[in-house]
Amino acid sequence: FTLCSWSLHPRPAHFRVYAISSAFPAHLLHRSQLADQKCAMALKDSDFLALWPLPQKVQSSAVSFQLSASRFQFTHAEGSSAGSDCSILQNAFRRYFDYIFGFTKKDRDQRRRNAAGSEVLELQVAITSPDAECDGFPSLTSDESYELSVDQPSAVLKAPKVWGALRGLETFSQLVYEDAYGARNINKTGVSDFPRFAHRGVLLDSSRHYLPLKVILANLEAMAMNKYNVFHWHISDDQSFPYVSRMFPDLSQKGSYHPYTHVYTPADVKMVIEFARMRGIRVIAEFDTPGHTQSWGFGQKDLLTPCYTGSSPSGTYGPVNPILNTTYDFMAGFFKEISTVFPDAYVHLGGDEVDFSCWKSNPDIQKFMDQQGFGKDYSKLESFYIQRLLDIVSSTDKGYMVWQEVFDNGVKLKMDTLIHVWKGNEAQYQAEMARVTGAGYRTLLSTPWYLNRISYGQDWRDAYKADPCNFTGTDAQKKLVIGGEACLWGEYVDASNLTPRLWPRASAVAERLWSDQGVRDISDAYVRLVQHRCRMVERGIPAEPLFTGYCRHEYSGV
């Protein structure tokens, strides 16, 4: 690993109100501070390229080659199991060509062509296993590893599956830099890379606010730039039900903010899934029950529990009514549809924050509790519901994810259930991770990555420092940690502010989930992330700044 190790003097968060005039001439910072560093060689343009997330292994040299927009090609290597009928790669080639040559598609540097032998003419992509999975969907067990060797006249990208090739193409595009003449260059480099965790997700909430399709797609694009591989689509909640169900069209007809302008039609959902697949991203839909379901009640009579004031119905409704057979008939029909619409092997069933007060008020529920011998323990009633729901979902051949309460409340779970930890402070979530893995379940972490929570200054640092394996447990327990998710809940977020609130803060989480556990130097991360953020801006993603400074190509989408 011979990249210069960059370290910047740690910067105090500049908090103007408290009268700190920690004035950083940030325009000087990039170059002059870097020049101080221990790095032996003289600094060149190539030293400003920043890989994010950092690959497991990089060997780079000072030898640089040119890339010409009129000659450079992506090719399928001889012997590759993927060819020109592999639409994932064909699409990726076009996408990455655009990213690499963005502003200079017309080769303006013909004159400056270097002597023969100093140009990379092609990137050969070789899929090495017999089944490239070109027509498949990414999964929890997808192989995302790749090896990249940049040399002239050909660079070679080898990966067992297309999923690794996509990650490698992203890395290749990040290795390309613009020299002072605007020409594209790349240094002789070797990369050997694979993800630390298999599940690296972003949660978006399209119920508290409807998110136009364009916003979801743009964020899938940004996710691919950060090697994320799971889009957790928290599609429905109390506030609105935008998913258009073929079987139960009234759910969105009556439960969305608007039945035509604020819904996701089957075609929309299909588009999201395909757009994600093209980028090696899984789409895991969450249909959260039995709580968080107010909006379901408008289009599905008798689904929710009627709440009582004294001995008469109050006219309000609580969680899903767990004592009616019609509830389970509905769920069976509904999740059967979901299992065909969403190809991923997992569906997220929610199960969080069930408010028991309505159940408590309802005499039929009380009677049922007595019959079942649940006493006053409403978590047993919740377990009863979840248990039956899990059986229903299992029968559709899906695995499931649930929020941690389901585990906490002692619901009997199949051993392949994924427990999603989201509550508590650091000590509490670490203890929870230890408990969940101690019980033999696989788990993923979100607690430190609720990015809807914002504060002044560089809070990406906290996200960066958190580690899902930081808890007391055996190696076997640690192996049960499959990753984590950055969550952007939607109470205060819609299309107007989603993207800058998510990026580049979610990039910090992305590196934690992809790169080696030892990659934790916050100063080095800062330098790379500043540039990665500018790269996202250049690619059209309005990622907000980390601190004072500038990008060569500022956001122009105002």
Place this chain on the structure above:
Amino acid sequence: MSSRCNLRFLIPGLALLLGGVPSVLAVWPQPQQIRNSAERYSLSARAFLFKHADVSAVRSGCDVLDQAFTRYFTLIFPESGGGAHNRYFWTEADPFTVEVNVAEGPCDGYPAEGSIENYKLTVSPGQAVLTSVTVWGALRGLESLSQLVEQDDYGAYYINKTEIEDFPRFQFRGLLLDTSRHYLPLQAILKTLDAMAYSKLNVFHWHIVDDPSFPYQSRKYPDLSKKGAYHPFTHIYTQTDVRRVIEHARLRGIRVLAEFDSPGHTQSWGNGQPSLLTPCYRGDVPSGTYGPVNPILDSTYVFMANLLKEVTSVFPDSYIHLGGDEVDFSCWKSNPDIKAFMKKMGFGSDFTKLESFYMQNIVNISTMLNRSSVVWQDVFDYHEINRPRYVVEVWKWGCYLCEVRRVTKAGLKVILASPWYLDLPGPTHDWARYYNVRPLAFKGTEEQKKLVIGGEVCMWGEYVDATNLSPRLWPRACAAAERLWSDEVQTSSVDQAFPRLTDFRCRLLRRGIQAEPLYVGHCKNEYQGI
């Protein structure tokens, strides 16, 4: 969630008609007096006309109003395809006519301190009559008019019978943008000016330079931006850019208050102006770093006089902001020449006296240039005797009203910024803390209260650039805008303001302003970008 609620403030002497009104028309900020009724008139883009009243002092050819008519036509009928000419294509015999009657010219001036923004608006069958003293008042009235127009379920436009009498509570209602910590493309500034006009904010405080970069391209000292900007060509404001901002603002009745902050916050100036900054010392030798502007050299004042002379020729406003905040004394303390000067002047080791000496000189320059100076409160705090007549901007936290009281007691005007630092991004539902500010809730005489000329929201740029500026500003800045425009008693309830602000935010989205949500819910027209 974005449903209207029938909350209207009871105004003595005005009848209140609530019964059967399906949707009470909300204007943000709340006018001083508004009376509307259930009677409504349908409007059509093909039969809608702005005209100057016969008796108006202002006629066609008044660019401020002509352009405002074009703008507001499109804002009122967003689906009409825009186009300035649509209004000439009306086909019906009796168009709905908005008659504008302005008592005084001129049209080609600039909004200024003391500009009268009062207006009166009466909407009745077939017409609306808007009267004002100045064109600036007419602009405020057109904004209110545009907010009165609604679309029914069938998409048809209508306006309710309404009477408004309105004027601002404070004459200075500002918004600060910081183009030094991050460069803001011109488009981001112009769009902010648009949104300011929608909220009736009337001063754009342009914190144009600071430590990190110097994007203002000076005619006299081109090296300042050439060497001090992030990039000498792509990250600067040319003279043309600045003129464009000023004109865009003028057409919306917005003053542009330029700030050239010194002696601190000037690191970027030093690149293009050698010997302007104080060389810091480590022991007996210069350390190679620089501190604030060097206050002991004549060349400093020659430079500042030249620069400010240029600035006053470029920026027409009668105010100029001279900064003066957060001066770090450690570099001055380290410099032997400064120490010698302190001794000579009899300042002892009190460096606040040195800063006061410097600011006194700078304020004198500004006075000679016929400008009123605005300074941050530090200058007032440091300088207890023989203060020049400047306007003090209060920005520090803690008991900011105590400071307002002290400043007004000294007979100086105050602009309040402390409670409106919007770059601190707190949870969105905290918009209420910007709303609940009581700028005059301090013990003082009537004269003291009158010295509080207004306030401003500040959007410092450490963590803000074009990617996140708009949603961070709007709609939180709207909360401050209502506080500064409207009657405080009528607008004391956050609960009553919430549905109106939710509604106004959707209106901003419809107008293409990237305003973030206050809470869960939806707008008919969501934001269309990413």
